[in-house]
Amino acid sequence: MSLRKRMSTLIVVDSVIVLFSIYIGYFFLYPIDNPFASSYLFVSSLSIFLAHHAFAFYFGLYKKVWEYASIRELVSIALAVTLSIVVVAAAQLFFTGNVMLRALMITWMLHILLIGGSRLSWRVVRDTLLVRTKYDTKKSTLIVGAGSAGMMVARQLLKNHDSPLHPIAFVDDDKNKAGLEILGLRVLHDTSMLKEHVVNNTIEQIIIAIPSADKTTSTLIKQLAVDTGVKVQAMPLIEDLLTGKVSVSDIKDVRIEDLLGREEVQLDLNAISEKLTDKTILVTGAGGSIGSEICRQVLRFNPSKLLLLGHGENSIYLIDMELREKVPQGTKIIPIIADVQDRERIFAIMEEYRPDVIYHAAAHKHVPLMEANPFEAVKNNIYGTKNVAEAADTFGIGHFVLVSTDKAVNPPNVMGATKRFAEMIVQNLAKSSKTNFAAVRFGNVLGSRGSVVPLFKKQIAAGGPVTVTDPEMTRYFMTIPEASRLVIQAGTLAKGGEVFVLDMGEPVKIVDLAKNVIQLSGYSVDEIGITFSGKRPGEKLFEELLDPAEIQQGFVFPKIHIGRATPIIASELAYVLEKLPSMDEGQIKSVLVGLANRKNVGSLMERKKEEAPSTLLKA
Numbered sequence: 001m002s003l004r005k006r007m008s009t010l011i012v013v014d015s016v017i018v019l020f021s022i023y024i025g026y027f028f029l030y031p032i033d034n035p036f037a038s039s040y041l042f043v044s045s046l047s048i049f050l051a052h053h054a055f056a057f058y059f060g061l062y063k064k065v066w067e068y069a070s071i072r073e074l075v076s077i078a079l080a081v082t083l084s085i086v087v088v089a090a091a092q093l094f095f096t097g098n099v100m101l102r103a104l105m106i107t108w109m110l111h112i113l114l115i116g117g118s119r120l121s122w123r124v125v126r127d128t129l130l131v132r133t134k135y136d137t138k139k140s141t142l143i144v145g146a147g148s149a150g151m152m153v154a155r156q157l158l159k160n161h162d163s164p165l166h167p168i169a170f171v172d173d174d175k176n177k178a179g180l181e182i183l184g185l186r187v188l189h190d191t192s193m194l195k196e197h198v199v200n201n202t203i204e205q206i207i208i209a210i211p212s213a214d215k216t217t218s219t220l221i222k223q224l225a226v227d228t229g230v231k232v233q234a235m236p237l238i239e240d241l242l243t244g245k246v247s248v249s250d251i252k253d254v255r256i257e258d259l260l261g262r263e264e265v266q267l268d269l270n271a272i273s274e275k276l277t278d279k280t281i282l283v284t285g286a287g288g289s290i291g292s293e294i295c296r297q298v299l300r301f302n303p304s305k306l307l308l309l310g311h312g313e314n315s316i317y318l319i320d321m322e323l324r325e326k327v328p329q330g331t332k333i334i335p336i337i338a339d340v341q342d343r344e345r346i347f348a349i350m351e352e353y354r355p356d357v358i359y360h361a362a363a364h365k366h367v368p369l370m371e372a373n374p375f376e377a378v379k380n381n382i383y384g385t386k387n388v389a390e391a392a393d394t395f396g397i398g399h400f401v402l403v404s405t406d407k408a409v410n411p412p413n414v415m416g417a418t419k420r421f422a423e424m425i426v427q428n429l430a431k432s433s434k435t436n437f438a439a440v441r442f443g444n445v446l447g448s449r450g451s452v453v454p455l456f457k458k459q460i461a462a463g464g465p466v467t468v469t470d471p472e473m474t475r476y477f478m479t480i481p482e483a484s485r486l487v488i489q490a491g492t493l494a495k496g497g498e499v500f501v502l503d504m505g506e507p508v509k510i511v512d513l514a515k516n517v518i519q520l521s522g523y524s525v526d527e528i529g530i531t532f533s534g535k536r537p538g539e540k541l542f543e544e545l546l547d548p549a550e551i552q553q554g555f556v557f558p559k560i561h562i563g564r565a566t567p568i569i570a571s572e573l574a575y576v577l578e579k580l581p582s583m584d585e586g587q588i589k590s591v592l593v594g595l596a597n598r599k600n601v602g603s604l605m606e607r608k609k610e611e612a613p614s615t616l617l618k619a
Helices: 003-027 036-060 071-097 103-130 131-139 148-159 189-200 215-227 238-242 269-276 289-299 312-326 342-352 368-370 374-394 414-430 452-461 480-493 510-521 570-582 585-597 604-608
Strands: 139-144 165-172 186-189 205-208 231-234 280-284 305-310 332-337 355-362 398-402 434-439 444-446 466-470 476-481 498-503 530-532 560-563
Touching: 003 036, 003 342, 036 103, 103 444, 139 148, 139 189, 148 480, 165 189, 165 289, 186 189, 189 215, 205 215, 205 342, 215 231, 215 510, 269 480, 269 585, 280 289, 280 342, 280 480, 289 305, 289 312, 289 355, 289 480, 305 312, 305 342, 312 332, 342 374, 355 374, 355 480, 368 414, 374 398, 374 414, 374 570, 374 585, 398 414, 398 480, 414 570, 434 480, 444 480, 444 498, 452 466, 466 510, 476 480, 480 498, 480 510, 480 560, 510 530
Parallel strands: 139 165, 139 205, 165 186, 205 231, 280 305, 280 355, 305 332, 355 398, 398 434, 434 498, 444 476, 466 530
Antiparallel strands: 498 560
């Protein structure tokens, strides 16, 4: 209804109500043939008619949206009606010399009742008639948490008649709330019985509204909700609500990252700011999943220059365009197309820009692909790292952080062995270099290119089944921002040659991860199905973050371990680097895997300097 039609309707309705109220108020108390009737009714009717409309316009009674009427609107009605009666009393006194107080009291009560009732009836009609017709098309929703956050969500859903969700009940662990009603919705007890509540109440969607819960509790509730098989969403964090970053309506789907079950690493902002602000920062592999996120995180600290180095033209273009949209004043972004295997090019870049910090994220990381292409793994992961690290040493770069992997620990595969060898290169340089070298290890990164979660989602979109290699296979998982924070924080903690590792909690079974991804996608495991394909070449059933010989007790920073350095002897390192280009694929894997897995490396060159490389391989 247009504003003009709405106002016209309300004016007509109010005119009838005020005249009806003044007449009924009089005839309740006085006979119709009272000699004062005509003068009293004329003065009273005219004055209340004019006064009511004047105050109604003043208090905005004709412009309010009465479908959402609240206490504030009722107060406006009470003020308008009361002041109208006061005007009538003054008119009676002035024109008739008498105030019929009892009649005016009855008129006031009828006036309040009918005006308020006419307005609230808009809301009643909408809630009971118009909205009820839509409930059949809405999803019945269960709200987890009957506190203030849960009430905000429920009120939002009840008010927003265009919402596709219809709240049915709350569920809360507070026994004192069990059986009560809040906003007309029942409060069910015990979140551990979520699955039973969903079945018993034919729930189609769950909203988790406990933004202040700690990570462990939040993860447990989210996992229970996901296990019900219905769609699950969650409110933002309470600090985001309070700071205005998001609103109550910004309810988001629960993601697989939300089920990791541990607090994410937080940064030491002051220490990082000292290293990055107004400095020149180089990120290799800047177009990759980790490299691009490192760039986003670094940009927050206002470096003077951010060098985006990568071999892939399109990926560097995309991250360059993204960062330019939010680049702070005073920061210059410089995209560089270069291959870390091109030693002359890398040295020329270092000489030209002289970065203060290097984050080396460029690498080949896919285990089966590198098993089939060991030469490429050696060229990129070993010689590429050697080129960048030695260029950093040559030009006196302040800090160099190598992005490594948990697959570098006791590796049975080429990829892990090349990454362990890259760590050895960095650790050996750290012995004598002025550059502060360090390596950072972490597990699988959720959502990164080629990771298992995007593959699962693609298989689910195709109708399934989801393929898992082995029912017992486990992996450590972390988020892309978390991995990037660890890399950046390590740069502030390094003193030379350390291997930093994130405390990643308990490893996750891949089959359990697959089930969660299926359920979060809105399907049941039975609908999609899970098949087991067997281990791929070079894969381990489980990963390790530190070799037993590297483990040190305690943390150097919340959630960050540091491992003891176990570098190879420099002469042995040089000997292997010299011989690798002349080896065939079988020899490369044999040497690198054997070298990476040896606990106490003896003097390899001394023992084998008289032997041919082929004999060396058998040792």
